[in-house]
Amino acid sequence: MEQRLANSWRMPINDIKFIETALLSDLRVDGRRPFDHRKLTIKLAKEDGSAEVHLGHTHVMAFVTAQLLRPYRDRPNEGSLSIFTEFSPMADPSFEPARPADAAVELGRVIDRGLRESRAIDTESLCVLSGKLVWSIRVDIHILDNAGNLVDAANIAALASLLTFRRPECSLSGDDGQEVVVHPPEHRDPIPLIIHHLPIAVTFGFFSNENLLVIDPTHQEERVMTGRMTATVNSNGDVCAIQKAGGEGVSQSVIMHCLKLAHTKATDITTKIRDAVEIHNNERALRKIKRHSSSVAVDVCGAVIGLGEQNQLDGSHLENLKLKEEENFMECEATPSGQVQSKDQVSKDFVGGPSSWDPYSECVNSDLLKASLASRGPSVPSKQKDSRRETKPKEPPQEIKTDSSPIDNALTAGQNNEGKTLKDAVKPKHKRKKKVSSNSEN
Amino acid sequence: MEIERGDGRSPNQLRPLACSSSILHRAHGSASWVQGETKVLAAVYGPKAGTKKNENPQKASIEIIWKPKTGQIGKVEKEYEMILKKTLESICIRTIYPNTTISVIVQASFLLPCAINASCAALVDAGIPLKHLAVAICCSVTDSGCIMLDPTKGEEEKMKAFAYLVFPNAIVSVLPERSLQAGSEPMTHGIMTSVTQGAMSVDDYLHCLERGRAASARLSEILRKNIGPKSTSGASKAG
Numbered sequence: 153m154e155q156r157l158a159n160s161w162r163m164p165i166n167d168i169k170f171i172e173t174a175l176l177s178d179l180r181v182d183g184r185r186p187f188d189h190r191k192l193t194i195k196l197a198k199e200d201g202s203a204e205v206h207l208g209h210t211h212v213m214a215f216v217t218a219q220l221l222r223p224y225r226d227r228p229n230e231g232s233l234s235i236f237t238e239f240s241p242m243a244d245p246s247f248e249p250a251r252p253a254d255a256a257v258e259l260g261r262v263i264d265r266g267l268r269e270s271r272a273i274d275t276e277s278l279c280v281l282s283g284k285l286v287w288s289i290r291v292d293i294h295i296l297d298n299a300g301n302l303v304d305a306a307n308i309a310a311l312a313s314l315l316t317f318r319r320p321e322c323s324l325s326g327d328d329g330q331e332v333v334v335h336p337p338e339h340r341d342p343i344p345l346i347i348h349h350l351p352i353a354v355t356f357g358f359f360s361n362e363n364l365l366v367i368d369p370t371h372q373e374e375r376v377m378t379g380r381m382t383a384t385v386n387s388n389g390d391v392c393a394i395q396k397a398g399g400e401g402v403s404q405s406v407i408m409h410c411l412k413l414a415h416t417k418a419t420d421i422t423t424k425i426r427d428a429v430e431i432h433n434n435e436r437a438l439r440k441i442k443r444h445s446s447s448v449a450v451d452v453c454g455a456v457i458g459l460g461e462q463n464q465l466d467g468s469h470l471e472n473l474k475l476k477e478e479e480n481f482m483e484c485e486a487t488p489s490g491q492v493q494s495k496d497q498v499s500k501d502f503v504g505g506p507s508s509w510d511p512y513s514e515c516v517n518s519d520l521l522k523a524s525l526a527s528r529g530p531s532v533p534s535k536q537k538d539s540r541r542e543t544k545p546k547e548p549p550q551e552i553k554t555d556s557s558p559i560d561n562a563l564t565a566g567q568n569n570e571g572k573t574l575k576d577a578v579k580p581k582h583k584r585k586k587k588v589s590s591n592s593e594n
Numbered sequence: 595m596e597i598e599r600g601d602g603r604s605p606n607q608l609r610p611l612a613c614s615s616s617i618l619h620r621a622h623g624s625a626s627w628v629q630g631e632t633k634v635l636a637a638v639y640g641p642k643a644g645t646k647k648n649e650n651p652q653k654a655s656i657e658i659i660w661k662p663k664t665g666q667i668g669k670v671e672k673e674y675e676m677i678l679k680k681t682l683e684s685i686c687i688r689t690i691y692p693n694t695t696i697s698v699i700v701q702a703s704f705l706l707p708c709a710i711n712a713s714c715a716a717l718v719d720a721g722i723p724l725k726h727l728a729v730a731i732c733c734s735v736t737d738s739g740c741i742m743l744d745p746t747k748g749e750e751e752k753m754k755a756f757a758y759l760v761f762p763n764a765i766v767s768v769l770p771e772r773s774l775q776a777g778s779e780p781m782t783h784g785i786m787t788s789v790t791q792g793a794m795s796v797d798d799y800l801h802c803l804e805r806g807r808a809a810s811a812r813l814s815e816i817l818r819k820n821i822g823p824k825s826t827s828g829a830s831k832a833g
Contacts, residue, residue: 209619241659242621242637242699249659249699296635296701297618371620 161245163375171376175364182208182370187413189368190301192421194312194428200342200436201317205309208370209299211243214309215292216317220334223279223286231278231286235264235310237293244298244371255302262395263293263307266351266384270392273314274346280322280332287319289345300371303382307353308425315350315429318342341440350425351392352418353384356410358402365406367417381407383414387422605742608809613711613820615719621699623720625821627712630746632705636712638720640696649695653688659699660709674706681710681730681760681787687723696722704747706758706789707732711817718821727763727817728786729810732756733802735794741801743809755792757799759806762786763814 171181178186190208197204201216223230237260239247247253267273278287291313293306320342322334357369358379366373369380379399384392391411396402603609609630618624621637628634641654649655658675660667682698698716702709707730714728734745734756742749750756762784785803794802 211618238661240661240699240701241639241697242618242624242635242701244620245639245642245697249661294701297620299619 163372167372168376171373172359172361172364175359175366176361180366180370181372186364186366187417189304189417189421190370192308192424194308194425196312196316196428196432201313203309203312203316205305205312207301207305207308207368209297210301210305211295211297211299212302212305212309213294213296214306214313215294216313217290217292218317218319219288219290220280220285220322220332221288223283227275228283229279229286230275232288233264233268233273233275233291234288235260235267235291235293237263237295237306239295239298242297243295247295247298258395258397259303259306260293262303262353262382262384262393263310265393265395266307266353267310267314270349270351270384270386270390272347272349272351272386272392274348277346278319281324281330284330285332289314289317289319298371300374301355301368303355304353304368307351307384308421311350311352312425312429314345315347315425316344316432318344349386349388349390350422351384351386352414352421353382353393354414354417355380355382356413358400358406360400362403362406365410367413381410383411385411385414385418387415387419389415605740606805606809608744608812609746611813611816613715613816615715615821621716621720623716623718623722625712625715625719627708627715629705629708629744632703632708632746634700634702634705634708634712636701636709636716637699638696638713638716638722639699640720640722641691641694642697643694645693645695651693654686654691654694654696655688656682656686657695657697658682658713659697661699661701663701663703674709677706677787677789678710678713681728682713682717684786685714685724685726685728685762686717687725690723696720705732706730707760710760710787711813715817715821727814728760729763729813729817730758730760730787731806731809731813732758733806735792735798735802741798741805743805753792755790755794755798757788757790757794757802757806759785759803759810760787761807761810763810763817 174181175186180186182190184190190210191206193206195204195206196202202214204211204213221232224232237252237256239253239256241247241249268275273289278289280286291310293310295302295306318337318341320334320337321340322332325331325333354367355369357366357373357377358364358381359366359376360378366377369377374380379396379402381394381396381399381402383394386392394411612628613625615623615625617626617635618637621639623638624636626633626635645651645655646657656679658679660671660675660678662671678698678700686696696717698713700709700713702712710728710730714724717724718727732744732750734742734750734753736742737754742753745753745756790799
């Protein structure tokens with residue numbers, strides 16, 4: 153494609169002067185102070201190893217996958233970590249679809265250096281058979297919207313996705329212990345990666361005036377600034393990497409000042425990432441408990457959308473759920489605009505979907521949930537109905553985990569109960585609600 | 595005859611749909627289209643100056659970049675790009691901006707109909723003048739001759755044949771007496787694009803068309819609702 157000169161957008165001199173003059177009074181165009189980050193939102197998808205980060209308007213997604221490969225010759229005991237960045241043309245009109253730009257390559261290298269060479273990810277634990285098979289972790293970073301400071305956002309996305317990634321468990325078997333068996337996630341839980349520390353990248357922008365310094369530049373400020381530096385530090389205060397590729401020369405005192413600033417920023421961002429990951433892990437654990445008792449994911453605190461929520465929920469509630477999360481299972485969502493068949497869906501859903509008639513979709517006391525699921529799981533239909541009518545005793549959680557009745561049982565049970573459950577379920581719902589409110593919070 | 599589908603839908607039932615626009619900040623127009631679990635993101639930049647070598651400079655040209663979520667760009671993606679390009683060329687008014695290029699970037703893994711719907715919404719969000727909207731749907735034929743709408747990827751692979759159909763959307767006019775006829779048939783009875791795969795009989799194909807047309811009415815409702823006028827738009831995104 154030939155170069156279209158008219159498309160290389162140049163910033164007007166007025167804007168340049170305005171940004172610089174405003175910075176002299178410690179004001180930035182979007183109202184921040186020079187050392188403030190933009191608003192950071194980390195969204196972790198239901199699948200392991202997928203993260204979406206919004207840093208102001210900058211939008212970045214990261215995916216983590218793993219593969220068994222031969223190790224490098226000089227490191228037979230270590231797995232490998234590789235970062236692939238993709239600058240999608242939708243992020244910026246100047247991104248060409250074919251060849252990766254210099255900035256893309258640089259971004260990939262900076263994140264790679266921060267993660268791999270600082271030994272943040274433990275690669276020795278990725279070794280399966282020394283010299284023959286190791287896990288190779290691949291991080292794909294997609295840039296969807298470039299509003300400045302891609303390095304920081306991409307780094308956070310990569311870290312969040314690595315923290316939530318789970319690799320399948322594998323064991324050695326065979327006569328000489330040389331065969332590797334990879335266990336699918338249904339048989340054995342996948343295990344997380346060992347991550348020692350979180351290297352956080354903080355980008356600084358320098359301007360022609362020596363005293364001007366900003367953190368987290370927007371793309372307009374990036375056009376104006378004359379030099380940039382990215383410092384990757386972790387919350388312990390260790391400097392993992394520094395990248396200052398060209399640009400205006402900066403005095404040493406400024407660099408030291410930057411590193412101290414980066415340290416404080418890194419601790420903030422680390423806590424945010426850890427909080428988001430913890431919420432995700434809690435949801436994941438709840439989902440796993442339900443999977444073990446052959447029941448379906450239930451909406452817990454509005455964050456996880458459940459399968460097969462039926463017409464006990466009123467339409468407005470379903471609408472709220474729909475707006476909260478985009479990855480949906482099919483049956484449960486009756487969109488406001490249209491699926492008139494939500495009522496009809498009920499009877500048909502039981503044919504295909506897993507059984508669930510769980511009547512409540514608000515925050516639920518997890519103990520109570522486990523108790524209700526345990527009583528539902530392995531039983532005969534009639535027993536189910538009776539047990540539901542009574543108030544359930546609290547059963548120990550171990551019962552859930554050992555319960556391994558397959559989903560088919562629950563399906564048929566659900567089907568048989570269909571005629572009875574829907575009405576009956578409404579009554580115990582109120583009883584249980586009172587119980588929930590009287591219980592102490594989790 | 596009732597065929598059991600994996601997720602419990604009836605043959606005529608669509609997956610839950612959602613459409614949202616203006617989600618990207620830098621792109622001139624953007625839209626996302628969610629159908630069940632498939633999510634497609636489309637962004638539009640344009641009109642930009644200049645056209646490619648083989649394009650007609652008297653008209654605006656449309657450039658499609660199809661990015662699969664994972665994997666490399668292969669022949670399937672190239673084919674989808676071409677189909678999308680031809681479809682969008684027929685709905686844009688190309689003579690208004692000669693010698694320019696409108697770039698449409700689609701991030702999707704498969705499911706061409708979702709991508710067409712998303713790009714149409716993104717074009718409206720970008721303010722590119724269109725003749726009318728386009729609504730796309732996928733119909734598939736099972737081995738027993740039953741028609742199923744909107745199959746998922748897993749269902750699609752098991753089908754005997756399927757067709758992607760794109761229908762023009764009726765113009766909703768303020769003037770009540772304006773006729774929507776093109777010739778002797780109403781406009782919505784036309785087909786803009788049809789891509790079939792697998793072997794099906796002529797009758798099956800005509801059935802698919804009918805069902806698809808009926809379903810496209812609902813799709814166009816959703817499309818229209820989401821690209822309706824917004825209260826206050828942000829700052830100009832040009833540049």
